Amino acid sequence: MSKTVVLAYSGGLDTSVSIRWLNEKFGYDVVTLTLDLGQKDDFASIEKRAYQAGAVKHYTVDVKHEFVEHYVHPSIKANALYQGKYPLSTALGRPLIAKKLVEVAEYEGAEAVAHGCTGKGNDQVRFDVTVRALNPDLRVIAPVREFNMTRDEELEYAASMGIPIEHKSSVYSIDQNLWGRSIEGGPIEDPYVEPPQEAFEWVRPVEETPDKPVYVEVDFEGGVPIAVDGERMDSVKLIEHLNMVGGLNGVGIVDHLEDRLVGIKSREVYEVPAALLLIEAHRALEKSVLTRWELDFKTDVEKEWAWLVYSGLWVEPLRMDLEGFINATQTRVSGRARLKLFKGSFRVVGVSSENSLYRPALATYSSASSFDQKASVGFVELWGLQSRVANEVLGGNGKSGRSGKKAEQVLG
Ligand code: ARG
Numbered sequence: 299m300s301k302t303v304v305l306a307y308s309g310g311l312d313t314s315v316s317i318r319w320l321n322e323k324f325g326y327d328v329v330t331l332t333l334d335l336g337q338k339d340d341f342a343s344i345e346k347r348a349y350q351a352g353a354v355k356h357y358t359v360d361v362k363h364e365f366v367e368h369y370v371h372p373s374i375k376a377n378a379l380y381q382g383k384y385p386l387s388t389a390l391g392r393p394l395i396a397k398k399l400v401e402v403a404e405y406e407g408a409e410a411v412a413h414g415c416t417g418k419g420n421d422q423v424r425f426d427v428t429v430r431a432l433n434p435d436l437r438v439i440a441p442v443r444e445f446n447m448t449r450d451e452e453l454e455y456a457a458s459m460g461i462p463i464e465h466k467s468s469v470y471s472i473d474q475n476l477w478g479r480s481i482e483g484g485p486i487e488d489p490y491v492e493p494p495q496e497a498f499e500w501v502r503p504v505e506e507t508p509d510k511p512v513y514v515e516v517d518f519e520g521g522v523p524i525a526v527d528g529e530r531m532d533s534v535k536l537i538e539h540l541n542m543v544g545g546l547n548g549v550g551i552v553d554h555l556e557d558r559l560v561g562i563k564s565r566e567v568y569e570v571p572a573a574l575l576l577i578e579a580h581r582a583l584e585k586s587v588l589t590r591w592e593l594d595f596k597t598d599v600e601k602e603w604a605w606l607v608y609s610g611l612w613v614e615p616l617r618m619d620l621e622g623f624i625n626a627t628q629t630r631v632s633g634r635a636r637l638k639l640f641k642g643s644f645r646v647v648g649v650s651s652e653n654s655l656y657r658p659a660l661a662t663y664s665s666a667s668s669f670d671q672k673a674s675v676g677f678v679e680l681w682g683l684q685s686r687v688a689n690e691v692l693g694g695n696g697k698s699g700r701s702g703k704k705a706e707q708v709l710g
Contacts, residue, residue: 300325304410363533387480417560
C-alpha cells in the first residue's frame with residue numbers, strides 16, 4: 299500500500315511544484331486540500347490544477363466563518379497589530395489551515411502533511427508548530443524548504459514538468475484571505491521603491507477615489523462587530539463589505555519593514571482595509587468603556603498576544619490565558635463608532651455606548667459642571683510630592699532661586 303500525504307494546496311507556484319516533488323522524490327500519493335478563507339479564488343480551476351499536477355484526491359473546504367469567528371474576532375478584541383502595523387492576516391490563517399490538514403490527514407489515514415513554505419519565512423513555523431502540537435505522529439514535509447529552490451528555478455521546473463502556473467504568480471508572492479492580502483517580492487524587495495500600482499487589487503489609488511468623504515458606522519457587541527450603518531450583517535459579509543468600502547476610498551495599505559521570526563528584515567506590503575477600520579473603531583470604543591487602568595494593562599497584553607500569533611505560537615496556552623483577560627474586558631465593549639473615510643485616510647469621528655464612562659457633567663467647561671475643582675488642590679499637592687522632593691535632592695532648579703539667575707538672565 300502506498301503512503302499518503304495531505305498537502306495544503308493554494309494553486310500557486312510553490313504548492314504546485316510540491317505536488318510533483320512529494321510524488322516523485324518522496325513516493326507519496328498526494329491528497330490536496332484547498333481552504334476557502336475568503337481569498338476569492340476560482341476553486342474549480344484550483345482543483346483542476348491539483349489533478350493536473352498529480353494529486354490523487356482533492357478537497358475544497360469553506361472555512362470562512364470558522365476563520366472569522368475563531369481567529370479574526372479574537373484578533374479584533376486584541377487590537378492585534380504586529381509591530382504596530384500588521385493586522386496578522388496571513389499569520390491568523392495558518393493555524394486554521396494546519397488544523398484542517400491534521401483533520402484531513404487523520405480522516406485519510408495519511409502518515410504526513412505538507413505545505414509549500416520556504417525556509418525563510420514565518421509561515422513554516424506556524425504550520426510546523428501547530429501540526430506537531432495537534433498530532434505529534436504526523437510527519438511534516440516542506441518540499442520547497444527541503445530543495446532550497448529559488449522562485450526562478452521553481453518556474454523552470456514547473457515548465458519542464460508541464461505544471462500549469464498562473465501568469466500573475468510570477469512577480470509577487472501573494473497570500474490572501476478575508477482579513478488581508480500580503481504582497482512580497484518582485485520590485486518591492488528594494489525598500490526605497492514605491493510599490494507599483496499593479497501590486498494592488500483591493501485598494502484604489504488615491505487619485506481615483508471619490509471626491510466626497512464617506513461615513514461608516516460600525517456597531518460592536520461584546521467586542522465583536524455585528525452591524526454596519528445600522529444593518530446587522532453576517533460576520534463574513536461585514537468584513538467583505540468594509541474591505542470594499544475602505545478599498546474604494548483608498549484606505550487599507552500598510553507598507554513597512556517587518557522583522558521576521560527567522561531574523562530577516564523584509565519589505566512587506568498589505569491590503570487590509572477592513573482590518574484597519576475595525577481595529578481603529580474597536581479601539582475608540584474601548585477608550586470610552588474601559589478604565590484607564592484596564593486600557594494600560596491591555597496594551598501590554600495585546601502586544602504579547604500579537605507576538606505569539608505572529609511567531610507561530612497559536613497553540614501556546616499563554617495565548618488562551620491572555621484571552622481570558624481580554625474576553626473579560628470585552629463584555630462591556632458594545633456600542634457604535636463612526637468613521638470618516640476620505641482619499642486614503644480615515645479616522646474615528648464619533649463614538650457612543652451605553653457602557654461609556656464618559657460623563658458630560660464631569661467633562662464640561664460650562665456652569666453645568668459637577669466636578670469639584672477645589673478637590674484638585676490636594677490631589678496636585680500629593681501627585682507631585684515625590685518628584686518635588688527628588689528635585690530638592692538633585693539641587694537643580696527645583697527650588698525657587700536655586701539657579702541664582704536674575705530675572706534679566708532668565709528672560710533675556
Ligand atoms: N510577513 C507576513 C507574515 O509573516 C506575510 C507573509 C506572506 N506569506 C506569503 N507566502 N506571501 O505573516
